[in-house]
Amino acid sequence: MSEQDLFYLLALQSVEGVGDIMAKRLLLQCGTAEDIFKTKPSQLSLIEGVGAVLLKNIKEKSIFEKAQKEFDFIASNDINVTFFDEKNYPDRLKHCIDAPVLLFSSGNIDLKNKKIISIVGTRQITSYGMEFCKKLIEDLAPLDPVIVSGFAYGVDIVAHQLAIENNLQTIGVVAHGLNQIYPKAHKKYVAQVEQNGGFMTEFWSSSNPDKENFVRRNRIVAGISEATIVIESADRGGSLITANIANDYNRDVFAVPGRITDKYSQGCNNLIKTQKANVLTNAADLIYILNWDVENKPKPIQKQLFVELEPDEQKIYDYLIKTGKDLMDTIALRCDFPIYKISGLLLNMELKGVIRPLPGKLFEAI
Structure with a gap:
């Protein structure tokens, strides 16, 4: 750019x-x-x-x-800026219809070919939550995931610290400009985070950590990652908002169960009870559901399609084969078609059996 x-x-x-x-x-x-x-x-x-x-x-x-x-x-101030149409824009976030047009970042963030998970939860983390988070990140460390969180008190800062201790990249998504740090008590962690990843935001330097900014911040936390993990939460809280956004984005959500009498397990238990989250009891649960244990399997050979595509349809199909899936608006932008034309082309291709629609106005090649 x-x-x-x-x-x-x-x-x-x-x-x-x-x-x-x-x-x-x-x-x-x-x-x-x-x-x-x-x-x-x-x-x-x-x-x-x-x-x-x-x-x-x-x-x-x-x-x-x-x-x-x-x-x-x-x-x-040596701020990195990424436009949503650029190749280095976070791939999963790009598929979210309300993803930021510009992302501002600092540090040494590298998301290429990385497994990315978000870890969120209460600001009042208990010893139970801390011990679970520690064991989870230690067990996931050999897979070299990127740990994303919101740099807040409680679960967030614990997740960042544990990622650093296990030599993992970590990203703090903040609800303000990169000219400040909130909470101020966490300034002591800034250098370590930037050495092992960095900070990311959509907010300008004129933006303060206002209440409404945290909800907007949460959609980046949910959208950038393959899965969102709620370690602990009361029956209300920002981490539940992040979990709901992740569900809306058709991402996997995991919640750590706890005793029904524990205040900071109620949110997690409700997510599981309402089938908005998978039960997470150990790292193996996450690895299994995300199919991280079968990554080394040989990829199936693509079947030869015995259908004839028009040149414009072929252009879209080739694009989707390369990207896997994408939003209708983004397909139009990348393939240089006006929006009024793309819907008809996608419908014809769907009828020919070469693509299929997915929730959230996504389309993928078959």
């Missing part, structure tokens, strides 16, 4: 009323962030969700001043 592209993406993000979904919709129709600002209002108004208020906001001069200020902060 060039500096010019980054500047205009920041300007787009600073437009009031433009969230991640709207930003992707505008980019899909216009091409680049710079092109959005150059497109005539009459053309922009044809895009779904673009009304008079948004058109007015796009013309506000202050958005470029805000973008320049954040651009200068990024440049002077």
Whole structure:
């Protein structure tokens, strides 16, 4: 991503009323962030969700001043920025329709060909939860997973510390800009985390750890990983929100069971009781359900398809064979088709038996 592209993406993000979904919709129709600002209002108004208020906001001069200020902060603080359409954007997060357009990170994060799990739970971790977390990460260490959490008190910081102790990469997803650390008491862990992974956020340097930011942060924790593990939770809490988001993303969720009389096992027990989470009693449960124990099996040879595909259909099929599965909007973007055309092509391919739809507007090649 060039500096010019980054500047205009920041300007787009600073437009009031433009969230991640709207930003992707505008980019899909216009091409680049710079092109959005150059497109005539009459053309922009044809895009779904673009009304008079948004058109007015796009013309506000202050958005470029805000973008320049954040651009200068990024440049002077060695912040890594990843655009959602770039190859190094977290693969699983990319499949989430509301994934951030831009991710800001620091440290030495490397997610290529990595197993990634998120560990969350109460800020009031008990000795039971601590012992289970310790044994779980020790037993998973030979598989070299990346441990993701929210850098908060309790389960989060314990998971980060145990990952470091076992020489595993760990990522703290924070609910504020990278110019600060919350809670302040955890500043002493920053250097270790950045040496063994790093920090990630979607928030600008002007963003403080406000309450609503933690819910947005949780969707990154859930979306970036293959599975979310709830170690301990009361009957209400942020970790349950993360678990529900992971379920919405069709990701595996695991919960550690506990005694029905224990306050910080109630949330986990309810997740299991309502079939929103798999029971997690040891590392073997996770390894089995995620199929990590059969990774070395030879991949099946793809069957020869005895169907004829049109050139546009073949382009989509080749893309899905390469990526495995993707969202309809992302397929349109990557294969350079307008959104009105992609739905008809996907339907024809489904009827021909070469792709199938999945929950969450995902499609995969058969």
